[in-house]
Amino acid sequence: MTEDKAQPLSATTFEPAPVIAESDKAATQGDTSRNVLIAGGAGAALLLFVFFVLPEMVSPDAVDLADSAMTSNPASNAGGDMLSTAGAGAVTGEGRSPFAEAQESALRREAQEILQALLSLQELLAERGAARWGEPVYSEALNRAAAGDAAYRERDFELATSEYQAALNQLSALETSLPERIESLHSVLIAAIEDGDVPAAQASFNDLAEMAPADIRLIALEERLIALPEVIAALESATQAEGMGNLDTAVEAASTATRADPAHERARTRLAELQAAQRRQQFTEAMTMGYGALASQRFDTAETQFRQAAALYPGAPEPDAALIEVDQARTQKTLMDLQAQGAQAETEERWADAVALYEQALEIDALLLFATEGRARSAPRAELNDRLGEIPAERDRLVDARIMRLAQRTLAEAEAIADSGPRLRAQISAAQETLAYASTSVPVTIQSDGLTDITLLRVKRLGTLSSQSLPLRPGRYTAVGMRNGYRDVRVQFEVRPDQANAVEVRCVETI
Structure with a gap:
């Protein structure tokens, strides 16, 4: 471009006429006619000089020299234009006409206006x-401007x-x-950040900052560029940890990368992949440990492991199926334990315990044969066991003939059992002793x-009696005395x- 800067055309300065005071008007009115005559004569003399004498004094070479001086500075001010016009007007008689001028x-004014717009746009670009990204159009525009x-x-x-217009059009297209x-x-810069190419990212950032210095995204991009080395190092650590099978460390490293640059897509994707692998x-x-616990009948541990697996993949069929297996195995184990415990209780003649165990099994499955048969065996023995235990405990009540008969029938029922165990035999012996004790009369004196x-x-x-001895079986008795006029x-x-x-x-308290 030319070094001569185009200057905007300035308006011709307008000088207002001086103001005449009211007090001077009257003094000057007398001289008006004389002044008009003098001014008219001077004007006529000036016109004669301009049209007849001055053209002879100005040569054509001088006019061309003045025009060349004007064109050497296309941004000349209004005063220069006026001088050029005046010079041209002085030779209109033999040179170009005022219309051509x-x-x-x-x-010239049109060229200057376009040039001014061209210079402003070129400075902006x-x-x-x-000059870096607009080639070859930018150089072509400068060449057109030079032309x-x-x-x-x-x-x-x-x-x-x-x-000038062609150059302006080319620069406008660039704008x-x-x-x-x-x-x-911006896309190239983001790609460089995602690829972890620090030099390319820095270069693209510098170019973007030059091309769009007011772009608000530059703030976040600069922060991402600063964090990029940390992101790269964290992702490399994650890859190494993954290769060693340490997914927990890999996930933590990828998390560090995403914390350093939350907008880094590759870091987020990598974290998601590692978290999925970790899951x-x-x-x-969890499934392996659950089945191991199930095999060793550690049902609570197995259930915990399978539920953890289900929480990792909600809706996955494997944990649900495994939990069903746990329930079935736990139920089976419970029933087997109840059966074994019931049989043990029968062997130990703990008939009430046996009944309770078999009833627990029937609550789980009412059709269990071992529980049904076990309860049928144990319930009568449990009831007999209770009645046999009551005989020694209620020895003093055996004086009642009804209670004595019930005790005797209970003893006979117990003695009729062929396969009596040691506990039953001990109960029978205790009942026999109690009944023998209760059946032996003791002399009692009533006075x-x-x-x-x-x-x-x-x-x-x-x-009525004064003293009487009568045989009574051991136990508790109640004697009632009555006498007229006395309290019973x-x-x-x-x-x-x-x-x-x-x-x-005896009755001793009178009424």
């Missing part, structure tokens, strides 16, 4: 690095305008392509005042063979 001046300068110096303003070029360069590994380990009517409850009425009395006493058994019954 006016046309040329208009063409130069700041945006167009325009040459035409301008030759006063071929039409050609200069054409060349129009800026958004697309910026986006393309598959954890799933396999009174001969006036009290005595009744021995559940035995017989004794009537009740005397409870216990008959035992190892003590002196004497009871006094």
Whole structure:
């Protein structure tokens, strides 16, 4: 481009006429006619000088020299244009006409206006690095502008305008392509960051900063560029850890990369891949440990492992099927344990425990044969066991004939069992001793005042007596005494063979 900067055309300065004060108007009115005559004469003399004397004084070479000086600075101000026009007007008699001069001046102005726009746009594109990315169009535009300068110096303003306009069009096309070029360069920069190419990313960032210095994305891109070495190192560590089979370390390294640059797509993808591999590994380990625990009948541990596997892959069929196996195996083990425990309870003559165990099994499966048969065997023995145990415990109640008969029937039922075990035999022996004890009468002396009517409850009425001895079986008795005019009395006493058994019954409290 030419070093002469195009200057905008300046307006012709307008000088206002001086203002005359009101007080001076009256003093000057008398001289008006005389002044008009003098001014008219001076004007006529000046016109004669301009049209007849001055053309003879100015040579054609001087006019051409003045025009050349003007074209050497196409951005001349309005004063220069006026001087050129005046010079041309001085030779209109023998040179170009004022109309031609006016046309040329208009063409020059048009060229200057286009040149000014061209210079502004070229400066903008130069700041945006167009010399680097705009080739060959940028150089072609500069060459067209240089051709325009040459035409301008030759006063071929039409050609200069054409060349300037062509250059302006080319630079405008480059300016129009800026958004697309910026986006393309942004994509190249992102690709370099994703590829981990630090030099290429830095170069693209510098180019983008030059091409679009106000792009708001530069802030985030600079942060990503700073974090890029850390991202690259973390991803390399993740790959090494994965190769060694240490997926936990690999996932942590990939997580470090994503924390350093959350927008790094490759780091996020790598983290997702490693997490998926880690999840598959954890799933396999959980299923393997679960089946190992199931084989050793550690059902709670197996269930925990299978549920962990199900949490890793919700809806996966394998953990659900394994949990069903755990339930079935646990149930089977429970039933087998109940069967074994029930049989053991029968062997040990713990009949109530056996019944409870078999009933637990029937709650799980009401059709279990071993539980049904076991309960049928154990329930009568459990009931007999309870009745046999009550005989020694209620020895003193055996004085009641009804209770004695029930105890005797219970003993007979127990003695009828052929395969009696040691516990049953001990119960039979204890019942026999208790019944023998309760069946042996002991002499008891009843003393009174001969006036009290005595009744021995559940035995017989004794009537009035002073002293009477009668045989009674060991146990607890109640004697009731009654006498007219006296309050009734009740005397409870216990008959035992190892003590002196004497009871006094008499009514002594009057009513």
